[in-house]
Amino acid sequence: MTETAPMTGGGRIREATLLEQRTPLRQSAPPTQGSLLGGLLKAARPKQWVKNVLVIAAPAAAGQLFSRHALTQLALVFALFTACAAAVYLVNDARDADADRAHPIKRRRPVAAGQVPVPVAYAVGAALGVLAPAVAAWLVSPAVAALLAAYLGMRLAYCVSLKHILVIDLVVVTTGFLMRAVVGGLALGIPLSRWFLITTGFGALFMVSAKRYSEAVQMAGKTGATRALLTEYTTGYLRFVWQLAAGVAVLGYCLWALEEGGVPHTSLLPWRQLSMVAFILAILRYAVFADRGTAGEPEDVVLRDRALALIGLLWIAMYALAVANW
CATH class of the missing domain: 1.10.357 (Tetracycline Repressor; domain 2)
Structure with a gap:
């Protein structure tokens, strides 16, 4: 069995010096501007x-x-x-x-x-x-x-x-x-226009209440809610809110689409009325995620679901044709 040679005084000094040089650099380095x-x-x-x-x-x-x-x-x-x-x-x-x-x-x-x-x-x-x-x-x-x-x-x-x-x-x-x-x-x-305000306002309420509903569903039975107020809402109430808001948003949009507003109809197809189909499909598709309790991040739902993105593009195209009266 071999024995390790004892460290000399010079070796201890050199090791201590190296430790002193390294440790402060790791512990006290201030955050960079970047x-x-x-x-x-x-x-x-x-x-x-x-x-x-x-x-x-x-x-x-x-x-x-x-x-x-x-x-x-x-x-x-x-x-x-x-x-x-x-x-x-x-x-x-x-x-x-x-x-x-x-x-x-x-x-x-x-x-x-x-x-x-x-x-x-x-x-x-x-x-x-x-x-x-x-x-x-x-x-x-x-x-x-x-x-x-x-x-x-x-x-x-x-x-x-x-x-x-x-x-x-x-x-x-x-x-x-x-x-x-x-x-x-x-x-x-x-x-x-009044239809723009009604549709936008209740469409926003639909997404907001669906988000809260999803958060409430995901935290059910768990401690430490991310939002303290969620413990005071019931999932039944939040479901009622997003369903009501979706219905009013659809109604407001349909009333806009069915109202010509004195503009003569010169386009090849009734794009205003046809755009109702795409708008309602978009609401129904988003409601799938709301009902599952997975609409907690609306931007993720909108950006990641291909079917919803395709419906959205279809609605944008129809809406643009309707506004342009083509």
């Missing part, structure tokens, strides 16, 4: 930006989408609404950082994980919340600035208290979607 910027971008929820495409809804419905002025204004409004939404996300994450750290999924959010310091999240959120309405007042219109300010106020109130009030939480989230759909019309001075 990691902070990446954390801010992640906290802004890029996956949710698809919702802001609703800003083109009113101009598209009016057939005023493809002029250079319209596209420029809508791109700017999209960016400003995205900035407002990012401001709300940052403030909300900063406010809930301690609670999120105790959550198995939310603890990975940049603010809860420490990638974005809480004061930085508050500061960037406040800066975006002030700058977005100011830029809108300067480059778009005072009406758009007022709507963005109202959106910020409503969403911040939701983060603080309104999300804990039954039914009001559904109304606030639905109103946020409706504001997205309305802001494009305000930016271009387009009058908004």
Whole structure:
């Protein structure tokens, strides 16, 4: 059996020196600027930006989408609404950082994980919340600035208290979607029809209540709800809400499609009426996921289901032909 030779004093000194040189580099290396910027971008929820495409809804419905002025204004409004939404996300994450750290999924959010310091999240959120309405007042219109300010106020109130009030939480989230759909019309001075407001509003309520229903179904029998208010809703009530909202949205759209509005019918086919089929199919297809309790992430349902995407493209084509009166 061989014995290991004892380490000399010089060997100990050299090993200690190497350990001192290595350990601080691993433990105290500050986060790089890139990691902070990446954390801010992640906290802004890029996956949710698809919702802001609703800003083109009113101009598209009016057939005023493809002029250079319209596209420029809508791109700017999209960016400003995205900035407002990012401001709300940052403030909300900063406010809930301690609670999120105790959550198995939310603890990975940049603010809860420490990638974005809480004061930085508050500061960037406040800066975006002030700058977005100011830029809108300067480059778009005072009406758009007022709507963005109202959106910020409503969403911040939701983060603080309104999300804990039954039914009001559904109304606030639905109103946020409706504001997205309305802001494009305000930016271009387009009058908004009653059918547009009814269909958009109740369509948004359908998706919001289906999301809540899916969350309630998935957390049934589990402890630690991601939303405390879900424990106060029943799945039966949420199912009633999304079914009612789907029915009203379909009714509003059908009334628009059956109303000629004084425009002479010169197209080869009745595209307005035919588009009802695609719209109803889209509602029915989305309701499949709502009924299963798998509509907790609406953007995933819309983007990943090929059948729904195909129906959506068909509806867009028919709707465009109807608006253009081809």
